[in-house]
Amino acid sequence: MGSKVWVSLDVGSDGVALITISNPPVNALAPAIVAALKEKYTEAMNRSDVKAIVLTGASGKFSGGFDINVFAEVHKTGNISLLPDVSVELVVNVIEDGPKPSVAAIQGLALGGGLELTLGCHARISTSEAQLGLPELTLGIIPGFGGTQRLPRLVGLPKAIDMMLLSKTIRAKEGKEYGLIDAIVSPEELIRVSRLWALEIADRRKPWIRSLHRTDKIGSLAEAREILKAARQQAKKTAPNMPQHQGCLDVIEEGIIFGGYAGVLKETKLFNELVLSSTSRGLVHVFFSQRATSKVPNVTDVGLKPRRIKKVAVIGGGLMGSGITTALILSGTHVILKEINTTFLQKGLKSVAANLEGLVKKGSMTPDKMSKTLLLLKGVLDYTDFKDVDMVIEAVIEKVPLKQSIFSEIEKACPPHCILATNTSTIDLNIVGQKTSSQDRIVGAHFFSPAHVMPLLEIVRTEKTSQQVILDLMTVGKAIKKVPVVVGNCTGFAVNRTFFPYTQGSQLLLHLGVDVFRIDAVIRNFGMPMGPFQLADVAGYGVALAVKSIYADAFKGRVFLSDLMDLMVENGRQGKANGKGYYLYEKGSKPKPDPSVQTVIQESRRRANVMPNGKPISVTDQEILEMVFFPTINEACRVMDEGVVVRASDIDIASVLGMGFPKYRGGLVFWADSIGSGYIYSKLNEWAEKYGGFYKPSRYLEERAKKNLPLSMTSLAPSQASRARL
């Protein structure tokens, strides 16, 4: 093991063996750590000078759980034997049923397999800030070191189900209330109190409790079945396409009926099956891909330090501007919100307050905290207060001349170090900053609506944007709890550019005669939060109409143009904004498909006239799915080919966090590779022949399909290497 990766055993004069796990940064339980743990435990059990054991983690953390890299390795090789037997061999046989008691001394975090090790101990002492949880379901698996059995026996079934199915972590204080934690102490006292506790158990002055043998917290079989039934119904709704939720409940039930040990055995069996599932492959890929976005070559690896951004100005208090302002003040940043007149300013300030009120109503913020947070915000009508801001984020409507004049104004009003960011979702940044001489400070900060909720921040750089500016914006993004993805400059950038064929593909299908509500249902069943037509209703048609010509100009030959949106507006339909789009929106009820929209669709179909022989095409649900998503994958190929993203997996993260692409499918490119480039290429070719250039496969896709290579392989042999623009 390396110098920082070790498990140590220190036996004190009190007869307590302190076993410490070290594997920075989170003390993940890698196979080498597991092997060393078994070895140290065996030694402690065999030594006559050891009466009791305290298990802890180095550097202020207990453990972040089993090493997720091993799952990635299992996915690559299919070799399930890479998973060590921890559940029975170590936790049951050695820790829980061993002849000497163990106490877990918890600090920082105890997650997944980390928490499960502590559950096998006979008591848990924790510092107050420690985070405790079993988040395995977010990786497509279930807890595999006995957590499904021991957690319900310690905290009761409802709380355990809540923590596992919703992957909720709790603090030590709540853990103590529920019986998971035996005592909360200061970090300085942690080891001392744990040692004493362990000795008291050994001397039978404190109870020697084996969690797996307890039944007092799980109630009668009938009660348990009722709780499990309700949880199953809930999981059917919230996690319809994922096997691990129902599986977790089955395993819990097994333990309730046949006893904890039988439950542990069933848990191991299902755990091994789920590790190999496509859901786990997708979710583990997302876990690592999300972390990879923090590593941007030439930005995060050149020794730069982020500057402190204390004060930010936001220009425009509309939907985006007020959302961005909300996210900033929530992280403690001072914000100046600028509007052009008092009416708009008041509206913007009210929207920010309403966003915070929403949090208070949900119980995630106190009214007092809300008042204090609002003190960070100041509304203004001119640039006087811009003299000491560190960053400006422009969030006005998508009009080139307006943006250009704002940028030349802020260049004069702000200090020379100030970052000049635009929230444009489409317009080329070089055009936005054309009238300034501050190209190195200009950057895109593309938020997704609602900006205080959606987790993605697309950071757009031009050839001239400085590395420092990119790093600073990445740091601000993380501070406001977003996942920043750095992309290159082009029409629509990475996300909207990749997804414009998603909207257009669904519109083309509609004009080929496929029913609007059937398209939405197919896409929803695939796992998108809503279908593309409902999404258009919710987003409003304004932006789509404003950017239509921008896409048509930029992507000639591969756009599908129709009068559909214009006809919708002409017919008094503005989507959710006025309660009438493809669906009808009434307060308090779910959107209802509006049959009368068919008249508008018929007119648009008549004008577009794209149905072969004037007759609707006949397609299966699978074909609908493919005809919407394969053109989207095709555009993602161009985005990778042009080097707009640093790596293929950045599109996966952007699609999951920006567009709601189902996380358990691993993101757009990962999903495409699970289908195969050859199949996607052949289908696109087939449709291009039948229905035109919109479907024509890109060069990047063709190259990989012909060689049977994955689309995520962004560079081929040196002679065929993609042009890298970044």
Ligand SMILES: C[C@H](O)CC(=O)SCCNC(=O)CCNC(=O)[C@H](O)C(C)(C)COP(=O)(O)OP(=O)(O)OC[C@H]1O[C@@H](n2cnc3c(N)ncnc32)[C@H](O)[C@@H]1OP(=O)(O)O
């Ligand atoms: C059998 C068992 O039941 C199965 C299991 O235990 S499965 C694992 C269950 N545990 C988890 O799901 C926890 C996953 N980790 C996390 O949620 C977060 O990383 C955390 C809360 C621990 C720390 O978050 P944060 O401080 O923001 O740091 P974060 O950037 O996420 O992680 C730091 C590094 O640790 C790595 N890491 C975190 N948890 C890890 C784990 N369990 N295994 C391997 N690596 C891990 C990350 O990949 C990252 O590596 P990088 O620096 O090379 O990118």
